[in-house]
Amino acid sequence: MxxxxxxxxxxxxxxxxxxxxxxxxxxxxxxxxxxxxxxxxxxxxxxxxxxxxxxxxxxxxxxxxxxxxxxxxxxxxxxxxxxxxxxxxxxxxxxxxxxxxxxxxxxxxxxxxxxxxxxxxxxxxxxxxxxxxxxxxxxxxxxxxxxxxxxxxxxxxxxxxxxxxxxxxxxxxxxxxxxxxxxxxxxxxxxxxxxxxxxxxxxxxxxxxxxxxxxxxxxxxxxxLIISGPSQDRSELYVTLNQYIPLLTDEHFKLDEKARNATFTEEGNEFLEQRLQADGILPEGQTLYDPESTTIVHHANQALRAWKLFNKDQHYMVRDGEVMLIDEFTGRMMKGRRLSDGLHQAIEAKEGVQIQPENVTLASVTFQxxxxxxxxxxxxxxxxxxxxxxxxxxxxxxxxxVPTNRSIARIDEHDRVYRTAQEKYAAVIEAIKDAHAKGQPTLVGTTSIEKSEMLSEMLKKQNIPHNVLNARQHEAEAQIVADAGKPGAVTIATNMAGRGTDIQLGGNVEMKVMEALAADPGANPDQLRARIESEHAADKEKVLAAGGLFVLGTERHESRRIDNQLRGRSGRQGDPGRSLFFLSLDDDLMRIFGSERLDKVLSTLGMKEGEAIIHPWVNKSLERAQAKVEGRNFDIRKQLLKFDDVMNDQRKAIFSQRREIMDSTEVGEIAADMRHQVIDDLVDEFMPPKTYPEQWDLEGLNAAIRERLNMNLPVTDWAAQEGVDQDALRERIEKATDTYMADKAQAFGPENMRNIEKQVLLQMIDQKWRDHLLTLEHLRSVVGFRGYAQRDPLSEYKTEGFQLFETMLDGLRFDVTQRLAQIRPLTEAERDEMLRQMAQQQKAAQEHLTMEHGADRQSDDDADKPEPLVEGFDETDPATWGNPSRNDPCPCGSGKKFKHCHGAF
Structure with a gap:
């Protein structure tokens, strides 16, 4: 019913x-x-x-x-x-x-x-x-x-x-x-x-x-996403702390695989404290709980995470003495990306490769x-x-x-669950052998490089030809995917999201034509295409007769979407196909989400070795586990966004203010408003409202005016005159500074003065915003502890973040006013030298920028060299290179910067 x-x-x-x-x-x-x-x-x-x-x-x-x-x-x-x-x-x-x-x-x-x-x-x-x-x-x-x-x-x-x-x-x-x-x-x-x-x-x-x-x-x-610049080098501290982690026992730390977190226990902290004090890193009498130990504690935590949460050939790989991250969603190697907050340096110390210096944030934004x-x-x-x-x-x-153009003819079978990974992989090899024998192409999905290479070794022992698609074969990606639909082809893929190339039954005609033309450039393209198309038609018939593409998953991913992306490679445009997932109780998802109960059930049923349980209920319970993980990940992203929204409002205000200054032809008004606000604040500080003249600190005000406004004003004489109160004094100071700055503008020339004001404003905004981001980062890292005092970390972050923003704006007004008050007209030689230095500083700042994605840092120095888009480009002929920048990778492919290679003087 x-x-x-x-x-x-x-x-x-x-x-x-x-x-x-x-x-x-x-x-x-x-x-x-x-x-x-x-x-x-x-x-x-x-x-x-x-x-x-x-x-x-x-x-x-x-x-x-x-x-x-x-x-x-x-x-x-x-x-x-x-x-x-x-x-x-x-x-x-x-x-x-x-x-x-x-x-x-x-x-x-x-x-x-x-x-x-x-x-x-x-x-x-x-x-x-x-x-x-x-x-x-x-x-x-x-x-x-x-x-x-x-x-x-x-x-x-x-x-x-x-x-x-x-x-x-x-x-x-x-x-x-x-x-x-x-x-x-x-x-x-x-x-x-x-x-x-x-x-x-x-x-x-x-x-x-x-x-x-x-x-x-x-x-x-x-x-x-983060843009950052270099900070001080702490390589020695990473190496020192790294040597203690292998000495830890299980009682020294707690591992939470669900939350992907590792923390020291009280015993672990004591052990670490003793070692650090014995080696003279922690001063006598100082504990890890003291505020002075914050840096050491942070580095120790990152070293622990590097060892316990990041596995080689799953989360990262080492190539040419460099730690390369692997994208867990696409299985691709992310060249040039780096984990932030010192975690990448901790992994470099663990692997014994050269440690690159950390960076400080200059600008950041979330994709949301x-x-x-x-x-x-x-x-x-x-x-x-x-x-x-x-x-x-x-x-x-x-x-x-959106409905499909043709109905989906793929058969999605129920998962097969085995008790051990060994039994599972034995069944996987048998399934691949059967499909290969009848000419059915097979796409095998794995969750890590390590597992794909292990499976590859097993297939080699069975003499089954196959291709492996993972971060190590990144360059041959399109070719491997294009061949995956050929009769009897076996392709092992770490992940199939965003591959951009369809698996076509019988193989990809376009790829075959391109290969044939490359092998025989003198061949007639039309005849070649006709021959390849007729061969392809025969191959496609064989594959259709064998049942289309067989998608075989060796594990369930924590996200249903990743599994569905793998499944979706089979059954395109109404083609036949089938999909089947092989699981074991040793798999991460099964192990973390209640495999003990299932193990008891299987033991009670008296399952023999090599036997699998196949039932819709198993699929349902797995989907519930996956939905649970997805829900938790959604909560993490939502929380991240709530915190980032606080910064986002401030970011929008700063970026729009910068844009307004850049667009404006008359920034003198902004500078004057800032100056007047500074004068208001100074008068209020040294001559508080509702106070008597004898309570005023006129000497302090005089000193502040000299420091902030670069002027000697007869403030004491003015204040002694009859009828002069705070407002009258404020007006006199404003009038005097306005005249002073107008004379200065006259000396510089109006156009030059406008440019100077604009540059000073932009430089000071950038500097203050950079410092503010660092302060917010520190606030973000400690505000979570407020929860122990029954205070909401988010509302605390909002309140304090807003107060910090107001403080930053006050500091900005003071610094801009002071800088503009102190500048003087330069001789022509001094002006040329100053412009040259400013240009050099700006260029140097751009050169050392580092692009980070999320927890990863992507360095302009290290990222993939782009494929040249210039016609006639030849990496062996400098005449075809155009005008590469001095800091671009050298077009010859050496991996060095142009200025250190072919561009060296």
């Missing part, structure tokens, strides 16, 4: 069904225009774009323009790429334009879908950002879909690391800009550290379409707050429904499931 909810759904349809039905009328209107647009010439498509732009500029709404814009874009894609969008792709485009997340299965053509809302929203001339998870996909999609936009008379740009500033500015100025989430966030922060509007590269935040939206806005949202800057936001992914609540609460985004 149906429940009330199910009965209502049967009669009225689900909310998702109603949204899907709501687009049918629009799609019918777009389809009705198809013949009309097909009849247009190539020039006619461009003319149509100009007409639509003109109508948008004159106030016609984008919703009214949608049918014609989508029809024009569909025709442009058909001519440029030979792809005619399906109705469900138009539907996905409509949902994106409306500011939703379109959940579309793998192989449904999300890359093409994004062109429709991007084209429509770019008609306003305000720009559209299409966001991808890595630089390879950003460049590939910009090149591929750029053909569509060019056909329609629109420009496309791509943003990538180490891009020359003029190129980056041009990319953001294009109608449609492809970029990664990291580069967008860092450019936003860098823009707000620039000295003039002309130097900024971004031109606003109009509309963003985020590909793999769950990966970017959920998985990567736990930690902020960066993407909430956009007037309109949309996203695409194959898996968003499980996180729909978070998308709605944090980003105000709805999730709509």
């Amino acid at each position: 149906l429940g009330i909810g199910q009965l209502a759904k049967k009669v009225f349809g689900s909310p998702n069904d109603r949204k899907v039905k709501g687009t049918r009328g629009l799609i019918a209107r777009i389809n009705a225009l198809e013949d009309q647009f097909r009849a247009l010439s190539d020039g006619g498509l461009t003319d149509k774009t100009r007409e639509l732009q003109s109508r948008a500029a004159s106030g016609e709404s984008l919703d009214d323009l949608l049918p014609e814009a989508f029809a024009n874009c569909r025709e442009g894609a058909r001519r440029a790429l030979g792809l005619r969008a399906f109705d469900v792709q138009l539907m996905g485009g409509i949902f994106l334009h409306q500011g939703n997340i379109a959940e579309m299965k793998t192989g449904e053509g999300k890359t093409l879908v994004a062109t429709f809302p991007a084209y429509l929203n770019a008609l306003t001339g305000k720009g559209v950002h299409i966001v991808t998870v890595n630089d390879y996909l950003a460049k590939r999609d910009a090149d591929w879909m750029g053909k569509v936009f060019r056909q329609l008379g629109m420009t496309t740009g791509v943003v990538y690391p180490f891009q020359p500033e003029p190129d980056k500015r041009a990319a953001y100025a294009a109608d449609v800009t492809y970029a990664t989430n990291n580069e967008l966030g860092f450019d936003y922060l860098r823009d707000n550290m620039k000295g003039s509007v002309e130097e900024m590269v971004q031109r606003g935040h109009n509309f963003a379409i985020v590909d793999e939206v769950d990966s970017i806005l959920i998985d990567e949202a736990r930690t902020p 707050n960066y993407f909430r800057l956009y007037n309109k936001l949309a996203g695409m992914t194959g898996t968003a429904a499980t996180e729909a609540d978070e998308f709605a609460e944090i980003y105000k985004l709805g999730v709509v499931e």
